Amino acid sequence: MEKIVIKGGHRLTGRVKVEGAKNAVLPIQAASILASTGQTKLTNVPVLSDVVMMNKLLQFLNIQVNFDPNEHAVTFDASHQLSSKAPFQYVSKMRASMVVMGPLLARTGHVRIAMPGGCAIGSRPVDLHLKGLRQLGAQIEQHDGFIEAQADHLTGAHIYLDFPSVGATQNIMMAATLAHGITTIENCAREPEIVDLANTLNKMGARVHGAGTELIRIQGVNFLHGCDFHVMEDRIEAGTFMIAAAATNGDVIVEGADPRYNEPLIAKLREMGVTVVEQADGIRILGTSVLLPTNVRTAPYPGFPTDLQPQMTVLQLLANGTSTMDETVFEKRFMHLEELRRMNANYEIAGSAAVLHGPTKFSGAEVSATDLRAGAALVIAGLAADGITQVRNLKYLDRGYYHLHQKLHQLGAQIDRIDIDDTIQMTPDQLIDHSSRG
Numbered sequence: 001m002e003k004i005v006i007k008g009g010h011r012l013t014g015r016v017k018v019e020g021a022k023n024a025v026l027p028i029q030a031a032s033i034l035a036s037t038g039q040t041k042l043t044n045v046p047v048l049s050d051v052v053m054m055n056k057l058l059q060f061l062n063i064q065v066n067f068d069p070n071e072h073a074v075t076f077d078a079s080h081q082l083s084s085k086a087p088f089q090y091v092s093k094m095r096a097s098m099v100v101m102g103p104l105l106a107r108t109g110h111v112r113i114a115m116p117g118g119c120a121i122g123s124r125p126v127d128l129h130l131k132g133l134r135q136l137g138a139q140i141e142q143h144d145g146f147i148e149a150q151a152d153h154l155t156g157a158h159i160y161l162d163f164p165s166v167g168a169t170q171n172i173m174m175a176a177t178l179a180h181g182i183t184t185i186e187n188c189a190r191e192p193e194i195v196d197l198a199n200t201l202n203k204m205g206a207r208v209h210g211a212g213t214e215l216i217r218i219q220g221v222n223f224l225h226g227c228d229f230h231v232m233e234d235r236i237e238a239g240t241f242m243i244a245a246a247a248t249n250g251d252v253i254v255e256g257a258d259p260r261y262n263e264p265l266i267a268k269l270r271e272m273g274v275t276v277v278e279q280a281d282g283i284r285i286l287g288t289s290v291l292l293p294t295n296v297r298t299a300p301y302p303g304f305p306t307d308l309q310p311q312m313t314v315l316q317l318l319a320n321g322t323s324t325m326d327e328t329v330f331e332k333r334f335m336h337l338e339e340l341r342r343m344n345a346n347y348e349i350a351g352s353a354a355v356l357h358g359p360t361k362f363s364g365a366e367v368s369a370t371d372l373r374a375g376a377a378l379v380i381a382g383l384a385a386d387g388i389t390q391v392r393n394l395k396y397l398d399r400g401y402y403h404l405h406q407k408l409h410q411l412g413a414q415i416d417r418i419d420i421d422d423t424i425q426m427t428p429d430q431l432i433d434h435s436s437r438g
């Protein structure tokens, strides 16, 4: 087991390149199930443990998968007969494996998938996924920890989502591509990753219109074929680097970051006194020595993304005054604040909001990531802290960040990733020496 060791207090400067988006590639990998002929070739694929896990699940379903991490490319051949069973070992480790349900049902007429259950950020029910698939004609039962769905054929329907769920929109959209007739999904999710998925499906021969708006319309077709697709850049990774740059009063160009997808973050950074320059090749962040407080509320896209909430709270804690963060999407997504308390954070929780008292002089401590973005938040706090911060539980970070510590090291951070056993005997000076090597 490893941990990240950071000697804080160094400004980040230079350029950093954004990878392909985790939250786009996972459903697109699942979409490959729908291609009964030809191969689906994806490029700009991030090398992440979630991507590997999804590949394993697809292989289990009898899809031929060829992943070339050096090329950031993966090829799928789903032209053989597929299995329709997604076991617990995959679904329990990764929530996004739930999005194989829609395509598998559409392709094979049957699916048996382990119930995903909750996770560290909240209860994460799937009722909206199931409601939508039922409206397309699926018979769905839940027993023995599994969801089992059956449909000789799916028929287009008008589906209204009570909440614009990303996963439910993706599952229903994929199932509807092979349904008879027209499906409309009203109050659907509008995330850019939904548009990326719709673009892939359309390249596969589907007829999906309106992705990125509140109403998606899908005209079912008889079959889909493979295609080549370049996955969009990761707006959450981009946002993480933007916040890290601001937290260290740095000067960083986040290459490949698209300002259109990070508007709420850009607006909040500017409100806090950070200079944000939208350039042809990405976004440049120029920090400030005095951050101003700001109030933030997470919401479905185009609102402030919940996946940047933990990172943003670190910046708010650094600001000169009291800020609030209202988390409206996931009910348990403040676990990182408990860890930040060890680093000197002062806050209280009021309902769905955290009241964050700055300016915080973070002091290095040994902390543990409770989920993916919590891990990123702890690393950012470590970059801004006095002394040494050690972040444990890196399996979460590896779900969503490729070479995070190397990228930060290239930007001037004193940071390294070390085997936990090797650090037991180390003195603080030795840890500092290690973190400077990167």
Ligand SMILES: CC(=O)N[C@H]1[C@@H](OP(=O)(O)OP(=O)(O)OC[C@H]2O[C@@H](n3ccc(=O)[nH]c3=O)[C@H](O)[C@@H]2O)O[C@H](CO)[C@@H](O)[C@@H]1O
Pocket (backbone or CB within 6 Å): 022, 023, 024, 026, 095, 096, 122, 123, 124, 125, 126, 127, 128, 129, 130, 163, 164, 165, 166, 167, 168, 189, 193, 300, 306, 307, 328, 329, 330, 331
């Ligand atoms: C792989 C992927 O892309 N994951 C993203 C996706 O997760 P995910 O698709 O799980 O998130 P959803 O948009 O579905 O969930 C958002 C909210 O809807 C509720 N809900 C959802 C489904 C349902 O059937 N019933 C229900 O009540 C959830 O409890 C939560 O409060 O969107 C989230 C919100 O942008 C992001 O944080 C995740 O990074």
Ligand SMILES: C=C(OP(=O)(O)O)C(=O)O
Pocket (backbone or CB within 6 Å): 023, 094, 095, 096, 121, 307, 372, 373, 400
């Ligand atoms: C919560 C996240 O992912 P997932 O939905 O896969 O858990 C995330 O990307 O921050």
